[in-house]
Amino acid sequence: MSSAHSGRPALRVLFVQGHLRENGGLRVVNALAARFSADGVRTGVFALEEVDGEEAVALPSDGVALRYGAHHALPAARRLPTGLLALLRTARGYDVVVSGSEIGHGLLAASLVARTLGKPFVVLAQGDLDQAIAAWVPAKLQSATRWVHRHADAVIAVSPGLVPGLLANGLPAERAHVVVNGVDVDEVQERAVTDRGAPDPVPRRPRLLAIGRLTSHKGFDLLLRASVGVRDRGFDHDLVIAGEGPDRAALEQLAADLGADHVSLPGFVENPAALLAQADLFVSSSRTEAMPLTLLESLALAVPVVATDCCEGSRLLLDDGRYGDLVAPESVEALTEAIAAHLGDQRRLRNAAAAGPAFARRFEPRRLAREHLALLSRISGAPLPVFAPLPVATGDTLLRTHQGPSLGSTT
CATH class of the missing domain: 3.40.50.2000 (Glycogen Phosphorylase B;)
Structure with missing residues (x-):
């Protein structure tokens, strides 16, 4: 070598x-x-x-x-x-x-x-x-x-x-x-169309999507309550929470207690990009995160995003809210307001998401x-192999990191 x-x-x-x-x-x-x-x-x-x-x-x-x-x-x-x-x-x-x-x-x-x-x-x-x-x-x-x-x-x-x-x-x-x-934007986009079938001729309700392991830190209990609150305001929709984990039984019970018959938990999904491509809104309700790549995958597919402002990574990936709405963590009311606002008028977040693929390519x-x-x-102390050159990046590749170091730098 x-x-x-x-x-x-x-x-x-x-x-x-x-x-x-x-x-x-x-x-x-x-x-x-x-x-x-x-x-x-x-x-x-x-x-x-x-x-x-x-x-x-x-x-x-x-x-x-x-x-x-x-x-x-x-x-x-x-x-x-x-x-x-x-x-x-x-x-x-x-x-x-x-x-x-x-x-x-x-x-x-x-x-x-x-x-x-x-x-x-x-x-x-x-x-x-x-x-x-x-x-x-x-x-x-x-x-x-x-x-x-x-x-x-x-x-x-x-x-x-x-x-x-x-x-x-x-x-x-x-x-x-x-x-x-x-994330590799081209790869995400290719995976998004792999499992997509023929368009549904029957108009469907708006679809909200969340993805992640079914654990407390993902805040899916908050999202369930917010989704019910959005329906109570007259905005009908479906909510899909894709993933598996130890909180499945508790979430299923909560959905039953809330009468949330519009919610589905399909379990682990091999190709979540295909689900993302069909979503009208991706919601990250996490209590804590580090660098939630589902936000970047959503942007790669130009899917509108609402996310809790639970970490510096979320702010970085959404560029301080330029490419999606950031809401207070641990707040059912904040999630409810943001989701209802989007379902009431989807133009603003759709316009923001349209620029998402170009932004995601910076990562x-x-x-x-x-x-x-x-x-x-x-x-x-071991040397690197001789690398083939990468394509020349376009745009600003050193992103603001909120008083932290630039991409790839040391502290």
């Missing part, structure tokens, strides 16, 4: 995950791994545990080496040591070990193995550290998780809004970096992946 410097093989990157259960964070890792591989970087994804075959999984692309640590059928007491040993053997063949999540067994295992082998250890932070630890990390592992973050060789945050929490935890400022996520994922690679090369 050719590299930009002679005398040493080009950079080799190993992503470590606790598992490959389908979720947005894992999709980000898989997309990065695929782009690294396409650029000639030897890239692997290691999962500590192979999940049950009946669960939805997100697998890396064919060009990425996939390794598992332990089979799900192994007794629980044997899974972790088996997975650690397999990770130790696998990581020997890579220059840098990257945890694809800011929490979880994958983070702890990746840190331990990297330190044992003397390899650089990097964390890809996709959520607020304090919130993620409080919500998902058992009390007995919280101190260890914080220690790992403080001692990582680098943490790459997907949003500038995540950096203050990393620094407050004790990470030295020079080890904190920001490279935002992006060019191949260029952003190379920002990651430049950081990983510098941290590990």
Whole structure:
């Protein structure tokens, strides 16, 4: 493999995950791994545990080496040591070990193995550290998780809004970096038409769409109540909440209690872009987020957006409300007002969304992946391969990041 410097093989990157259960964070890792591989970087994804075959999984692309640590059928007491040993053997063949999540067994295992082998250890932070630890990390592992973050060789945050929490935890400022996520607009548009059937000859009610894992932080309970409030104001519509998760039963019960017969929860959808293309409004009701790429996918398809102003990432992706409405988080009334206003007159948000595809192209994922690679090369000392040139970007590619660093820059 050719590299930009002679005398040493080009950079080799190993992503470590606790598992490959389908979720947005894992999709980000898989997309990065695929782009690294396409650029000639030897890239692997290691999962500590192979999940049950009946669960939805997100697998890396064919060009990425996939390794598992332990089979799900192994007794629980044997899974972790088996997975650690397999990770130790696998990581020997890579220059840098990257945890694809800011929490979880994958983070702890990746840190331990990297330190044992003397390899650089990097964390890809996709959520607020304090919130993620409080919500998902058992009390007995919280101190260890914080220690790992403080001692990582680098943490790459997907949003500038995540950096203050990393620094407050004790990470030295020079080890904190920001490279935002992006979407391939052409790919999203192609996927949007893949499953689209013939136009429905019967006029239908306006369709609201929400997408995400059915968990509390997505705020779907707020959206359900707001949707009912919008109907009470005389704006009939359908609401589709696509995704799966532990809150399904609670959301179904809430819909039944509210008499919300216009709401459907179809579960996990393999190609959400096809649903997005048919939506009259995409609604993000999240209580917390980091860099919600569903907003960018909506803009790529020129779909109007209403989103809670719950994070710096939402403001960045909607350019402070230029390309969609931002409303107060945790407010059923604010969601109700914004949705009702759009259904009453769709011209304003439709006009804003029409400029969405051009704006979304500023978040060019191949260029952003190379920002990651430049950081990983510098941290590990391994040279980069010779890259093929990317198409020349048009427009302003360095976006305002609300007093944070520019796209792809260090703090």
